[in-house]
Amino acid sequence: MTDLRTSYLGLQLRSPLVASASPLTGDTDVLRRLEDEGAAAAVLPSLFEEQLTHDQLELDRLLEQTSEHVSEALSYFPDLSDYNTGPSSYLKLIEEAKRAVAIPVIASLNGTTPGGWVRHARRMQDAGADALELNVYAIATDPSLGAAELEARYLELIAAVRAAVTVPLAVKLSPFFTAMANMAVRVAEAGADGLVLFNRFYQPDLDLDALDVVPRLVLSTSDELRLPLRWIAILYGQVRASLAATSGVHTGLDAAKVLLAGADVAMMTSALLRHGPGHVAEVERELVAVLAEREYTSVAELRGSMSRRSMPDSAGFERANYVRMLASWSSQTTPSPGQATTS
Numbered sequence: 001m002t003d004l005r006t007s008y009l010g011l012q013l014r015s016p017l018v019a020s021a022s023p024l025t026g027d028t029d030v031l032r033r034l035e036d037e038g039a040a041a042a043v044l045p046s047l048f049e050e051q052l053t054h055d056q057l058e059l060d061r062l063l064e065q066t067s068e069h070v071s072e073a074l075s076y077f078p079d080l081s082d083y084n085t086g087p088s089s090y091l092k093l094i095e096e097a098k099r100a101v102a103i104p105v106i107a108s109l110n111g112t113t114p115g116g117w118v119r120h121a122r123r124m125q126d127a128g129a130d131a132l133e134l135n136v137y138a139i140a141t142d143p144s145l146g147a148a149e150l151e152a153r154y155l156e157l158i159a160a161v162r163a164a165v166t167v168p169l170a171v172k173l174s175p176f177f178t179a180m181a182n183m184a185v186r187v188a189e190a191g192a193d194g195l196v197l198f199n200r201f202y203q204p205d206l207d208l209d210a211l212d213v214v215p216r217l218v219l220s221t222s223d224e225l226r227l228p229l230r231w232i233a234i235l236y237g238q239v240r241a242s243l244a245a246t247s248g249v250h251t252g253l254d255a256a257k258v259l260l261a262g263a264d265v266a267m268m269t270s271a272l273l274r275h276g277p278g279h280v281a282e283v284e285r286e287l288v289a290v291l292a293e294r295e296y297t298s299v300a301e302l303r304g305s306m307s308r309r310s311m312p313d314s315a316g317f318e319r320a321n322y323v324r325m326l327a328s329w330s331s332q333t334t335p336s337p338g339q340a341t342t343s
């Protein structure tokens, strides 16, 4: 029997397989199904800073007079009623989720700037959330805003959310930091109990007929695993925080890889959207088989055993890997002995 137990943000989990934030986890029937299929915890879909400030702006508009500025600000934010139903319903969702399942329920807040909206974190905790995930999804488009200032703003936001709650706090980060390892350490110092690596950035497309920018959400594949895989391997043992892998976990082998790199949990969304909640059980079976084949008896035994610090040759995670990677391409294309050449 393989012991799959793991600990994430101080929460004891039956396995490392967690459902990450998506519309799936916003439906309590699906949440129940995910739990039945073995999901060890679930992150609810995010509530967005814009929704909270939007509500505040609407309130301000009612209390004071409508200013052009306020109306304009209100018109920017898309209607999210198909995704989540707004702040008060979100608290109800947490309560319903807690009644529906016994696994830990992690509420998610999505924003970029410190401000009054952060108070909502406390309401999420009071509604019963076992932990909070703060998703800092920012695109740095302002040329006058430098990296140091942006990072300081992130840390201020994380500290503000940390101060608002006593439950564990995870922070979902982008991979686009100049000094990722340094930023990871500072995020933990600002109060994050865990890092969720990484946010997957969606690239918009252009519709030439409508002359418009259109959203195009493409689900991930296992190929995308290598970005979180590398950084989890590098950060393991260097940052005082739990590590969660998100982006590209589709199979038991993918889950085993991130655990070997040093993750505490492997999160899935695309795979569950593609195959349904039953896929959690399939991934668990595969994970158990992968571990058994390699004679691991527990997740604790394998965790981090292929991290950068555990590998005799850490160059694979560093610059030397670039050189090796390029060389591996030429050896792939070099005809093997005896094979005819074209030149």
Ligand SMILES: Cc1cc2nc3c(=O)[nH]c(=O)nc-3n(C[C@H](O)[C@H](O)[C@H](O)COP(=O)(O)O)c2cc1C
Binding pocket: 020, 021, 022, 023, 044, 045, 046, 047, 108, 110, 135, 172, 198, 199, 200, 217, 219, 220, 221, 224, 246, 247, 248, 249, 267, 268, 269, 270, 271, 273
């Ligand atoms: C339809 C959809 C909705 C999502 N909604 C959220 C969200 O509300 N908050 C969040 O932090 N991540 C959200 N994500 C990102 C996922 O939680 C996950 O991090 C990402 O899809 C990468 O993991 P994957 O490769 O397993 O899909 C969403 C992803 C998808 C596909």
